[in-house]
Amino acid sequence: MTKRLSEVILMLGFIGIGATLGLAFLKAPSVSINAFESPDAQRIFYWHVPAAWSAFIAFGFLFVGSALWFFKRSDFGWKMHVAGAQAGLATGLMTVWSGMVWGSAEWGVPWDWTDVRLNTFGLLTFLALFLVLGRQAQIDGAETRDTFSTFGLFGFVLVPVTYVATRLWQIRHPGPVIGGGESGSLNGEMALILLLGAISFTVFILGHVLMSMRITSLEQRLERIQEAKDEA
Amino acid sequence: MSEALLSLNGVSVRRGSSLVLNDVSLEVTSGQLVLLRDKNGAGKSTIIETAAGLLPLEKGEVLHNGDVLIDASGRSKRPKSAFGLTLQSDGCVGSLRVEEHLLNALDLAGGRIDIEPWLERYNLAHRKHDLIAHLSGGQRRKLAMLAGMLPGFVGHAPRILLLDEPAAGLDSASRILLVEDLHKLRCRGNTVLLASHQPDFTTCATHLLTGNAMETNEDFEESKEGKDDIKSTSHKTNPAFRTGFLLNQRTLSSVASNGIAGFLTLGILLALVDSSAVDSSLMQASGLFLSAAFAAGLVGDNMISMLYEHRTLDWWKAHRQGIPNSYIHGLFLGSGLTAMTQFGFDVAISWPLIAIGGLLTVATMMMVRWMDLATSRLARPRAAFTRILTPILILPFALLVQWITDSGLF
Amino acid sequence: MAEGMTYLAVAYLGMLAAIGLWTWTVFARSNDLEKRIEAVERSFKNVDSEQE
Numbered sequence: 001m002t003k004r005l006s007e008v009i010l011m012l013g014f015i016g017i018g019a020t021l022g023l024a025f026l027k028a029p030s031v032s033i034n035a036f037e038s039p040d041a042q043r044i045f046y047w048h049v050p051a052a053w054s055a056f057i058a059f060g061f062l063f064v065g066s067a068l069w070f071f072k073r074s075d076f077g078w079k080m081h082v083a084g085a086q087a088g089l090a091t092g093l094m095t096v097w098s099g100m101v102w103g104s105a106e107w108g109v110p111w112d113w114t115d116v117r118l119n120t121f122g123l124l125t126f127l128a129l130f131l132v133l134g135r136q137a138q139i140d141g142a143e144t145r146d147t148f149s150t151f152g153l154f155g156f157v158l159v160p161v162t163y164v165a166t167r168l169w170q171i172r173h174p175g176p177v178i179g180g181g182e183s184g185s186l187n188g189e190m191a192l193i194l195l196l197g198a199i200s201f202t203v204f205i206l207g208h209v210l211m212s213m214r215i216t217s218l219e220q221r222l223e224r225i226q227e228a229k230d231e232a
Numbered sequence: 233m234s235e236a237l238l239s240l241n242g243v244s245v246r247r248g249s250s251l252v253l254n255d256v257s258l259e260v261t262s263g264q265l266v267l268l269r270d271k272n273g274a275g276k277s278t279i280i281e282t283a284a285g286l287l288p289l290e291k292g293e294v295l296h297n298g299d300v301l302i303d304a305s306g307r308s309k310r311p312k313s314a315f316g317l318t319l320q321s322d323g324c325v326g327s328l329r330v331e332e333h334l335l336n337a338l339d340l341a342g343g344r345i346d347i348e349p350w351l352e353r354y355n356l357a358h359r360k361h362d363l364i365a366h367l368s369g370g371q372r373r374k375l376a377m378l379a380g381m382l383p384g385f386v387g388h389a390p391r392i393l394l395l396d397e398p399a400a401g402l403d404s405a406s407r408i409l410l411v412e413d414l415h416k417l418r419c420r421g422n423t424v425l426l427a428s429h430q431p432d433f434t435t436c437a438t439h440l441l442t443g444n445a446m447e448t449n450e451d452f453e454e455s456k457e458g459k460d461d462i463k464s465t466s467h468k469t470n471p472a473f474r475t476g477f478l479l480n481q482r483t484l485s486s487v488a489s490n491g492i493a494g495f496l497t498l499g500i501l502l503a504l505v506d507s508s509a510v511d512s513s514l515m516q517a518s519g520l521f522l523s524a525a526f527a528a529g530l531v532g533d534n535m536i537s538m539l540y541e542h543r544t545l546d547w548w549k550a551h552r553q554g555i556p557n558s559y560i561h562g563l564f565l566g567s568g569l570t571a572m573t574q575f576g577f578d579v580a581i582s583w584p585l586i587a588i589g590g591l592l593t594v595a596t597m598m599m600v601r602w603m604d605l606a607t608s609r610l611a612r613p614r615a616a617f618t619r620i621l622t623p624i625l626i627l628p629f630a631l632l633v634q635w636i637t638d639s640g641l642f
Numbered sequence: 643m644a645e646g647m648t649y650l651a652v653a654y655l656g657m658l659a660a661i662g663l664w665t666w667t668v669f670a671r672s673n674d675l676e677k678r679i680e681a682v683e684r685s686f687k688n689v690d691s692e693q694e
Contacts, residue, residue, distance in 0.1 A: 137615035218675040
């Protein structure tokens with residue numbers, strides 16, 4: 001039942017993402033030529049912004065899961081940590097990659113070392129990569145879970161810093177699109193497509209988190225059966 | 233009943249996915265020697281390492297002299313009185329000399345005794361100045377055993393001694409001597425927790441621990457020898473700092489790892505950057521001059537990987553009095569690299585920048601070392617890929633360079 | 643103009659393919675684990691029935 005539900009959610013999200021991109025290409029209005037160096041590349045933000053939004057959700061799962069394991073020793077929390085790290089890596093890579101595509105078209109450089117939000121987002125993705133690769137190389141146990149959940153908690157400090165950082169240190173990066181005041185406002189059609197993107201990415205990432213948690217359960221079940229067979 | 237020196241209160245410990253200790257309680261008072269003699273894999277080493285505060289507890293707490301050493305919430309405190317520890321792996325790094333390791337064990341206990349008679353007794357005197365790497369397996373075991381035992385002869389207050397298979401690989405003559413010495417340690421009031429599957433120790437153990445049950449040992453024979461007359465002197469020093477410095481001097485590991493990264497960075501900068509560009513306003517020159525020092529620090533502290541040998545890192549961690557480091561060498565290396573970069577680009581030497589370079593290497597090294605130590609508890613610490621996290625340090629470096637430029641320091 | 647759209651189309655399709663691949667690996671891993679669990683459980687049952 002859980003399997004079917006998570007599969008359906010995942011597929012719905014994927015279809016929604018495809019639809020968002022189609023609309024971004026074919027339906028979204030072009031922006032004023034004078035406002036941007038590269039007006040076409042601006043369409044990347046229909047991907048970039050929802051990806052960043054879903055990355056925040058994924059890192060939220062990572063934080064809550066890490067905290068649940070670290071403070072409550074909750075097995076459910078550990079599964080959430082694993083799922084959050086994987087989803088965080090994927091959405092983080094999407095955000096950074098789409099940002100680089102836009103940056104190279106608009107700024108002429110794909111990466112700006114002076115932009116704090118860009119860098120902290122990159123660092124969060126590196127953290128997720130560390131958690132995913134590191135966990136795969138270890139035997140599951142209390143030491144492994146304690147260590148990685150500590151890093152999960154530590155990394156989450158970067159999330160509010162990332163958001164606030166733009167306001168404090170904004171050099172090149174556009175201000176926050178959601179809750180960013182008047183300068184962040186969008187026209188109606190653009191906002192609608194962006195909303196569809198945000199919903200699709202959210203559904204997609206929820207599907208992935210559910211699937212990943214199920215996979216961790218299956219891995220644990222397999223290990224238990226194998227141990228029982230070892231002892232038999 | 234006298235107060236317990238060592239207490240394990242309802243301790244549960246999980247290793248991997250299996251629960252190795254389940255609700256174990258144990259109270260050992262002064263003058264008791266408890267022998268753990270379960271068969272292999274039953275958790276003897278786990279009890280010793282738990283008593284040393286090396287393993288995270290799922291439940292319960294470990295007390296030394298009535299104070300919490302470690303509890304299930306992860307709270308951990310340095311014990312008032314240092315304990316002796318022999319791990320199943322020898323806990324000594326090959327680049328240290330025999331004498332140096334024993335003096336470390338004594339200094340951690342806050343005093344010194346004459347080690348010469350002990351080396352003679354266990355036929356190690358001729359190896360006193362040798363590197364531990366040159367010892368045979370049996371000789372290294374004797375050294376590990378002495379390092380766990382000798383703190384029991386320092387001072388008058390009784391200590392906790394945790395000895396995991398101290399006689400493994402020892403000849404029968406040495407095992408007889410060890411039994412005599414354990415009697416002496418017990419008579420001094422020390423508390424000894426001894427894990428061994430060998431039958432030699434049944435006569436010197438006051439109690440036996442099998443499974444979760446502690447019972448009085450009916451085969452115990454009181455020693456005929458009286459109290460020993462070993463004199464100890466108080467000795468306050470920092471053995472972790474001294475060992476870090478010594479190991480770096482001897483192996484030049486900082487130069488070989490951090491230094492190479494710094495020199496390579498310097499070489500690349502000299503090859504690619506035109507020195508005329510340094511004076512222009514197009515670049516922040518201080519960033520250029522500090523890059524080699526920063527790269528050297530990013531390598532981390534090689535001391536940590538050196539201490540993985542025979543679980544030496546765990547031996548130091550258990551004592552909670554610091555872990556050997558390479559900070560002094562990092563300081564000189566960073567300063568030297570910053571000076572060389574300025575020299576290479578033919579600009580006037582800035583002494584404040586040289587000092588900042590040294591501190592930058594140390595600070596960066598400390599951060600990477602912290603990441604390494606945070607993952608050292610894992611079953612496979614070298615497979616933890618901590619270097620993936622080093623980009624986190626680029627931003628503070630950029631801010632430092634910006635600050636130097638803005639402050640007009642350079 | 644057309645060049646910009648091509649650039650964008652490549653970037654979009656590349657990312658879509660990447661998340662498609664990721665999703666496919668998740669499905670594959672889930673199915674693989676189910677099969678392995680089934681196989682181990684079956685071997686358990688075989689041993690039990692042989693003993694009976």
